[in-house]
Amino acid sequence: MKRLSILFLLLSFIATAQDNLSTQLSLEEYLGYVKKYHPVIKQAELITSTNEAKLLKARGSFDPKIEVDYDRKEFKGKDYYKKLNSTFKIPTWYGIELKGSYENNSGQYLNPEHNTPENGLYNVGISVSLAKNLFINKRIATLKQAKLYTQQGELEQQLLVNDILFEAINTYLNWLQYYQSYNVYKDYYTNADTRLKNIRKSFKAGDKPAIDTLEANINLKNRKLDLEKANIKYIKSKLELSNYLWIGNNIPMEIKEEIVPDVTTFSNIDTILNTSVTTLFDNEFENHPKLKLLELKKRNLEINKQLKVNNLLPKVDFQYNFLASKVDNFDAFSTANYKNSLQVSIPLFLRKSRGDLKLAKLKLQDIDFEIASTKVSLQNKITATEQEITSYKKQNDILKNLVNDYNTIVKSEERKFSLGESSIFLINYREVKLIESKLKEIKNEYEYAKTKGKLVKLLGKLNSL
Structure with missing residues (x-):
């Protein structure tokens, strides 16, 4: 299958950013491609078409x-x-x-x-x-159920699209996370390389001992190893993202190296996902597509029960x-x-008809239990997700302060080293803690944005983005 580059689809963006060395692919643009071209999204549309065909078939009985x-x-x-x-x-219509x-x-x-x-x-x-068969018979029941299947198909399509978009969003956020992590390691690899060169110059001038050059060289190798690990994770995340990018006629796309994620995504996630108001669920709980789907299934079973009651009549x-x-x-x-x-x-004796009716009643009881448990489960998941979001927000504030503090300590240690009052070991140690804090901050931002997407998924509203 021919593989095309997404670069050709973003020519308009390149034209407006000619001074940039790379082209950004925003989450909104990415979701636009997913919703328009992804095969599973198109496959979801077949659910409604299939149920409409079943409805037409049922009407043929009349x-x-x-x-x-x-x-x-x-x-x-x-x-x-x-x-x-x-x-x-x-x-x-009747018998x-x-x-x-x-x-x-x-x-x-x-x-x-x-x-x-x-x-x-x-x-x-x-x-x-x-x-x-006067007021209800198999022909009437089939038509009524076919009408319900058409409505069920629309809701099933919504839920399927909702799941696909959630996975697509997570994949994009994962790509962004590893992109930022890679840049962190890249920056500190550059710092380690520059520090080694400066220490070598100082050693040749007689200002620093030889052991410092060895310490700096070991640190550079560690940074290079970390950078390579981060790079392979970034490459894998980019390939995973390509799974969701297609164009017409089911042709997959491949992201070129020049394409990078939008680094402002984490800070703008509320605007992108429309999650600034998290109480929306309380007002539209009964309209949740999953609950509406279960209610339609219950109505379907009620029709089946009516048909079984009908079979008791002479x-x-x-x-x-x-x-x-x-x-x-x-x-x-x-x-x-x-x-x-x-x-x-x-x-x-009507044993067959009475047995069928009893089974129909049991199925109705079963769907009632499922509806009740689903309502409670959704409510608890929504509450838990909102608590997660609040916690990640607090953690993010703490991590930002930690990064600032560690950054200050590293700069202070470097000044002391230049004055001969510190050692390369202490600088490297402080820098390791700074890198860990930055990576934790990136990871926390990823989890925060992912949880925001999870909230919208639980609301069943990702397909309306």
């Missing part, structure tokens, strides 16, 4: 129907019989069916009950279920047809000429 039955037998020159029966049926038909039968050996006038026999009538089917030999006008049909039938069927 389509009018034309039937023609022609049967003829001729043997050794004898016309045994000719039978023609054409019927037009119109199913209705009623309208029917009109035309019969024209003849023949030497025709069963007398099939005899018709010379010009045929017309009949118009009605078929109705007087007990079982089967009483009645048909009545007006007969006429010609149909010049509707008055041709008279109550004096008719054909009717009555069919009655009553199971004695």
